[in-house]
Amino acid sequence: MVRLKVDGISKSYCINNRTVNVLENISFSVKKNESIVIVGPSGCGKTTLIRILSGLEVPNKGTVKINRKIISGPSDEVMLVFQNFALLPWKTVLENVEMGLLTFEKEKQEDIALKYLDLVGLDGFEGTYPMELSDSMKQRVGIARALAREPSILLMDEPFSSLDPLSANNLRNEVLKMYEKTRSGPDVLITITHNVDEAIIMADRILVMGQRPSKIIEDIKVNLPKPRDKKNLDFQALVDEITSKIVI
Amino acid sequence: MKTGELLLFIIIVSIFAIFLMGADVIEIPYFISKSLLRMICAYILTLIFSISFAILMAHNHTASKILFPIMDILQSIPILGFLPFAMLFFIHLFPVYGTELVSIFLLFTSMTWSVLFNTIEGIKTIPNKLSDVAKLTNVKGLDYLFHIVFPAIYPPLISGSITGWGGAWYFLVVGEYLIFANEIYSLDGIGSFISKSAYSGNIALSILGIGILACVVLSINKFIWQPLLFKARKYSYGRQDDLEGEDSRVIPKLEIFYERYIKNFALTNSFLRNTLEKILKFFDISPKTQFDEIKKISSAFVLQIAILFGLIIFGILFTTSNMITFSSVFFASLYTAIRIGIAYSIALFWTLSVAILIAKKTSLLKYLMPIFDVGQSIPAVAIFPIIVVFLINSLGNGSVAIEIASILLIMTGVQWYLLFNFIRAIRAIPSEINDLGRMISIDKKSQIKEIILPAITPAIIVGSLEATAGGLNATVISENIVYDNQVYSTLGLGYLMSQGAAVGDTTAIIISVLAMMIMVLLVNRLVWKRMLSAIEKYKFVV
Numbered sequence: 001m002v003r004l005k006v007d008g009i010s011k012s013y014c015i016n017n018r019t020v021n022v023l024e025n026i027s028f029s030v031k032k033n034e035s036i037v038i039v040g041p042s043g044c045g046k047t048t049l050i051r052i053l054s055g056l057e058v059p060n061k062g063t064v065k066i067n068r069k070i071i072s073g074p075s076d077e078v079m080l081v082f083q084n085f086a087l088l089p090w091k092t093v094l095e096n097v098e099m100g101l102l103t104f105e106k107e108k109q110e111d112i113a114l115k116y117l118d119l120v121g122l123d124g125f126e127g128t129y130p131m132e133l134s135d136s137m138k139q140r141v142g143i144a145r146a147l148a149r150e151p152s153i154l155l156m157d158e159p160f161s162s163l164d165p166l167s168a169n170n171l172r173n174e175v176l177k178m179y180e181k182t183r184s185g186p187d188v189l190i191t192i193t194h195n196v197d198e199a200i201i202m203a204d205r206i207l208v209m210g211q212r213p214s215k216i217i218e219d220i221k222v223n224l225p226k227p228r229d230k231k232n233l234d235f236q237a238l239v240d241e242i243t244s245k246i247v248i
Numbered sequence: 249m250k251t252g253e254l255l256l257f258i259i260i261v262s263i264f265a266i267f268l269m270g271a272d273v274i275e276i277p278y279f280i281s282k283s284l285l286r287m288i289c290a291y292i293l294t295l296i297f298s299i300s301f302a303i304l305m306a307h308n309h310t311a312s313k314i315l316f317p318i319m320d321i322l323q324s325i326p327i328l329g330f331l332p333f334a335m336l337f338f339i340h341l342f343p344v345y346g347t348e349l350v351s352i353f354l355l356f357t358s359m360t361w362s363v364l365f366n367t368i369e370g371i372k373t374i375p376n377k378l379s380d381v382a383k384l385t386n387v388k389g390l391d392y393l394f395h396i397v398f399p400a401i402y403p404p405l406i407s408g409s410i411t412g413w414g415g416a417w418y419f420l421v422v423g424e425y426l427i428f429a430n431e432i433y434s435l436d437g438i439g440s441f442i443s444k445s446a447y448s449g450n451i452a453l454s455i456l457g458i459g460i461l462a463c464v465v466l467s468i469n470k471f472i473w474q475p476l477l478f479k480a481r482k483y484s485y486g487r488q489d490d491l492e493g494e495d496s497r498v499i500p501k502l503e504i505f506y507e508r509y510i511k512n513f514a515l516t517n518s519f520l521r522n523t524l525e526k527i528l529k530f531f532d533i534s535p536k537t538q539f540d541e542i543k544k545i546s547s548a549f550v551l552q553i554a555i556l557f558g559l560i561i562f563g564i565l566f567t568t569s570n571m572i573t574f575s576s577v578f579f580a581s582l583y584t585a586i587r588i589g590i591a592y593s594i595a596l597f598w599t600l601s602v603a604i605l606i607a608k609k610t611s612l613l614k615y616l617m618p619i620f621d622v623g624q625s626i627p628a629v630a631i632f633p634i635i636v637v638f639l640i641n642s643l644g645n646g647s648v649a650i651e652i653a654s655i656l657l658i659m660t661g662v663q664w665y666l667l668f669n670f671i672r673a674i675r676a677i678p679s680e681i682n683d684l685g686r687m688i689s690i691d692k693k694s695q696i697k698e699i700i701l702p703a704i705t706p707a708i709i710v711g712s713l714e715a716t717a718g719g720l721n722a723t724v725i726s727e728n729i730v731y732d733n734q735v736y737s738t739l740g741l742g743y744l745m746s747q748g749a750a751v752g753d754t755t756a757i758i759i760s761v762l763a764m765m766i767m768v769l770l771v772n773r774l775v776w777k778r779m780l781s782a783i784e785k786y787k788f789v790v
Contacts, residue, residue, distance in 0.1 A: 056683055074687045086680035090702045090786045099698065100688050129785050149688070 002068075003188045004030040004053070004153060009062030011048055012213075021213035022048050023059070028207060028216060035179065035189040037199040040209030041246055046192045049209075050157050053190065054080045066153065079151040079186075083158045085138045087130040093117065093141050094126035100145040116144040119178060136167035143175065147185060154179075154186035158193055168198075176202060176227070196242050200235060201228050208245050218245050259463060276438065276457075280464055283420055283437035286348075287413070290355035294363050294412065297356075299405075302367035303397060307533045321552070323361045324768040326717070327419060328724040329761040330357050332749045335428045347433040351423035358419045359412035366408030370401035373485050382535040389525045392535055394511055403480035410473050414624060417465055418661075421627040422725065429752025438464070442630040447730050451634050458630050465625035475499040549773055556766045560759055569755040571744060581763050584727070584740040587651075588719040591658035595715070596708075599663055603670035607700040608692070613671070620667060628660030629725050636729050636736050650736045654726040661722030662715040669711030673704040678788055705786045713776040720764055741767075 011023040022045040030036050040046050051057040053064060055074040063070045066077050079100070087096050097113035104112070117126060120140040130138055139159060146154060159175075160168035179189055193199055199206050200222060208218035220242065224234055301319075305312040334353045339346035374396060382392055424440035425447075426433040434440050438461050445454035479499055514520055528534075564572055606612050632653060639649035677699070685695055723742030728735065728750075737743050741760045748756030 051683075054687060056686055074689060076689075078687075080683070080687050082680045082684065084678065084680055086678070086684040088681070088699065088702065089788055090705075091698075099684075102688065102690060102694050102698075131785060 001032045002029050003032050003034075003066065004190075005065040005068075006053070007063045007065065009052060009059035009064065010213075011045070011052065011057070011059050023052075024213035024215055026062070026214070026216055028219065030188050030190065030205075032187050035191070035202055035204045036207060037191045037193060037203035037205075038207045038209060039193055039196060039199045039242065039246065040214065041211060042194060044209045044212060045214045046194075046209060047157055049214075050080070050155050050190070050192050053153075054078055054155050056080075076149065077151055078153045078155060079146040079149045081139075081142050081146045081154065081156040081159045084162055085130075085135075085142045087138055087141055089130050091129075092126065093122060093128050093130070093133070096130065096141055097145045097148050100149045112148050113144070116148040117141075119147065120144045121174070134167070136163045136171050139163060139171060147178075151186050153188040153190065156189070156191040159191065160198065161193070161195070172198065172201065173227070180226075196239050196246075197230060199242065200224070200238055201230075206242065208242060218242075275436075276441065276460060279436055279438045279441050280460070282435070283424065283439055284464070286352055286424075286435075286437065287355060287416060287420065290352045290359060290416065291409070291413070293352070293356045294359040294409075298360055298364040298367055298408075299401070302364055302371060302401070303393070303533060304531055306368050306371040307536055308531050311531065319361075319364065321765070323365075324717070324765055324772070325761065326721045326724065326764050326768070327354070327358045327415075328422065328721055329745065329764060330354070331423075331426070332428065332745070332754070332757040335426065335433075335749070336754075339428075339433070347426065347435055350426065350433070351420075351435055351437075354419050354423040355416045358416045359409070362411040362415070363405060363408040366404040366411075367401045370404035371397060373404075374400045375485055379535040388534050389528050390515060390521060393528070393533075394515060396535070399483045400485065402483040403477075406473070406476045406480050410469075410477070413468070413473070414664075417461065417625060418627045418629060421461075421629045427730075427750050430750065439627075442627075446630055446632075446634065447733065449637075449731060449733075454630060454634070458626055461630075462622055462626050466621060469621065469625070471498055476502075479503075549769070553766060553769060556762050556769075560762050560766075563755055563759045563762070567755045567759075569748075569753045571747060571753060571756045572759055576739070576744070577759060577763060580739055580741045580744050580760070581767065583738070584720070584723050584742060585767065587655055587723065587726075587740065588658055588662075588716060591655045591719055592662055592712070592715060594655075595659050595663035595666055596712075599666040599670055600708075602667065603674060603704060604696055604700055606671065607674045607677070607704075608695065610674075617671075620664075620671075624664045624668070628657060629722075632657050632726070632729055634731070637731055640736070646736065647738065650729070650738045653729065653736075654723070654738060654740075657726035657729075658719045658722045661718040665714040665718055666708070666711040669707040669714070670704050673707035674700075676788060677703050681788075702786055703788075706780075706783045709776055709779045709783060713772060713780075716771055716776075717768055720768060 006026060006028050009023060009026050010021070012019050012021045014020075026049065038046055038049065048057065052059050055064075055071050055078065058072070065071070066075065071078075088099065091099065094110070094113055094117065097117060098109045101109040101112055114126065117123060120143055122137065122140050122144065125133070125137070130141065133141070139162070143159070160172055163171065179185060189202075191199075191202055193202075203222050206218075206220045206222060207216050208220065209215070210217040220238075222238065224232065224238070228235060230236075301315065305315050305319075331350070331354055334350050335346075338349040338353065342349060378396060382388070382396055387395060420437070420439035421442050422439070424435045424437040425443035434444065438457060442454050442457035442461065445451075445457055476499060514524065560577065564574055564577065602616070606616065635656065636649060636653040639653050640646055643649045643652075681699060681703075685699055690698070720742075723740055724746050725742070727740040727743035728737045728746040730736075737747065741763050744756050745760035745764075748754070748760065
């Protein structure tokens with residue numbers, strides 16, 4: 001069943017009276033229970049693409065369909081995890097997660113928020129303020145806030161790139177576990193990264209983007225058994241293959 | 249509408265006015281250049297004073313311990329409070345150039361504080377890594393100053409200078425036309441042109457003067473400050489979002505001048521270099537990784553207030569002044585406080601509304617900013633006589649009119665601090681936060697309550713701190729307005745001070761200045777500083 005269908009989208013910006021084509025004719029579709037990772041060199045328009053998928057930006061050409069409906073803006077079906085967490089410094093951890101649930105009744109907000117804080121391992125940190133947390137805990141809050149909205153599609157914009165490698169590794173594994181285990185959770189995961197290892201660990205399919213104006217230059221199915229092992233020779237071969245395709 | 253187009257419009261109007269009014273305005277270019285010269289003199293003094301003291305206070309522990317309390321107190325004196333003493337001092341000492349010196353001194357005091365404190369903050373933003381590199385590579389003395397300190401203080405110096413110049417225009421109108429001890433001290437300049445026209449009741453001329461002054465202010469902003477701010481990006485260690493501006497052709501020339509005649513000269517002229525190195529060594533100025541926390545004199549606070557009160561009581565007991573009694577000082581303080589309170593509330597209300605509007609629709613800023621720039625650049629002091637007369641004519645009641653006019657004038661000294669702080673805070677909201685708001689389809693009410701208001705909370709407090717002090721300054725003029733050779737006044741501290749200055753009553757001046765200092769100290773310490781310490785968590789960290 002096709003959850004998300006991207007159909008011929010192009011996007012250009014006007015910077016200093018110069019038109020910059022960022023994305024050119026991008027099409028792909030994502031099925032239910034698929035984890036997609038988009039990789040590409042920096043500045044290739046990955047973030048623009050995910051912003052279009054989230055409904056924050058509108059493409060100049062082409063359409064994005066979610067469950068066969070063309071989207072025109074952010075919807076309840078989709079939620080985004082931000083690179084720099086986007087937490088409000090004046091709100092506690094609990095209040096930050098509740099921010100995602102403003103339309104709910106107050107008591108319900110708290111129940112749901114607590115449930116997801118528990119899920120991301122922040123049980124007991126409800127009353128803490130973001131500035132007292134480590135970066136990886138901040139991102140846990142960001143993930144809890146996204147999951148609490150129970151979107152069917154979860155987008156992540158370089159979710160681990162602000163963390164140190166050890167915590168990134170940890171959190172990545174936990175997110176994958178959550179994604180695979182939770183029934184009520186999102187059934188499509190789209191992640192952006194420039195880390196090829198990360199892409200292979202997380203993806204069922206990897207889309208490789210080229211230089212600007214970007215197209216999808218490669219659509220690779222990853223058939224390695226899960227959980228994936230970096231020491232596996234096939235894993236290494238795949239790393240080499242993808243790295244060689246990312247033209248810098 | 250861009251600033252440039254607005255400028256053009258004002259120029260055209262002024263030329264038109266010159267044709268209409270003829271001879272009176274022929275001298276205006278001469279006035280402008282004299283006023284500008286005064287501003288530049290004051291600014292050079294400001295730079296020398298602020299930069300050397302900032303470097304000293306940031307690097308030398310003993311100096312910072314002694315100087316900080318002194319600067320803190322001096323800063324809390326309303327700028328016009330220095331004026332009478334400056335008049336006594338300079339005019340008696342230099343009968344010929346006295347007035348000139350007084351006006352430069354007034355401009356200097358209005359520019360210097362924001363430059364000084366900004367510069368100190370700038371030195372503290374030098375990353376530890378860089379000081380470590382300096383130590384490891386044995387960069388010290390003048391080399392350290394020119395290669396590390398000066399570049400680091402460039403961005404905060406520029407933004408402090410913009411604030412300082414902005415304030416100084418306000419005092420230009422006052423400082424070029426002084427009334428002291430029943431005598432008028434007038435200088436040639438655009439400020440005195442405006443004051444003279446207003447005092448003598450020539451509305452058209454004073455409005456023309458204000459228009460031209462606004463035009464000068466905007467041109468300097470556009471051709472000097474904005475490009476400098478743009479250049480400052482290069483030297484900024486911190487976030488760069490609030491450093492706006494555009495490039496121009498003037499600045500590279502200024503840079504070449506600096507490189508060739510200041511930097512090279514200081515570094516290569518052996519006599520100058522040796523002297524400066526000796527001074528730096530004496531004050532122990534060298535790369536530093538740990539800067540002293542700015543110690544706010546908390547225990548001394550009660551003492552300060554007690555001393556000031558003591559002086560006031562002493563002054564009242566032994567006064568020969570016929571303006572000063574216990575009740576007059578008490579009620580003057582009370583009325584002034586009430587007036588500032590009302591003006592502050594109104595200003596807070598409208599600036600907050602505008603800020604929320606801008607936060608919701610950032611594209612509005614493009615259209616509103618030039619209007620705010622013009623609004624801020626017009627020294628409101630000058631239009632006030634006109635408003636008073638208008639109010640008296642339409643209300644038919646002198647005392648109500650002067651109250652309303654006084655509050656309006658205080659507002660002009662209050663509102664821009666609030667507004668510009670708010671706008672800066674809104675610009676500093678990370679774009680991710682706005683994206684978040686859209687992703688969770690936040691409604692307008694929650695957006696204001698959950699995001700915008702908390703995000704500008706620190707700006708409200710910092711702005712209020714600056715605004716209340718600015719408001720006090722404005723009372724000196726607003727409680728004693730002269731128009732068409734007639735004085736419209738109402739009881740208040742500002743009235744006591746300007747009246748004291750007008751008749752040369754030193755006791756009245758000293759006591760009103762002391763009372764103002766007490767007010768500033770009390771409000772800052774008991775209200776704003778307390779709130780400031782509670783808002784750490786409202787700041788976005790990246």
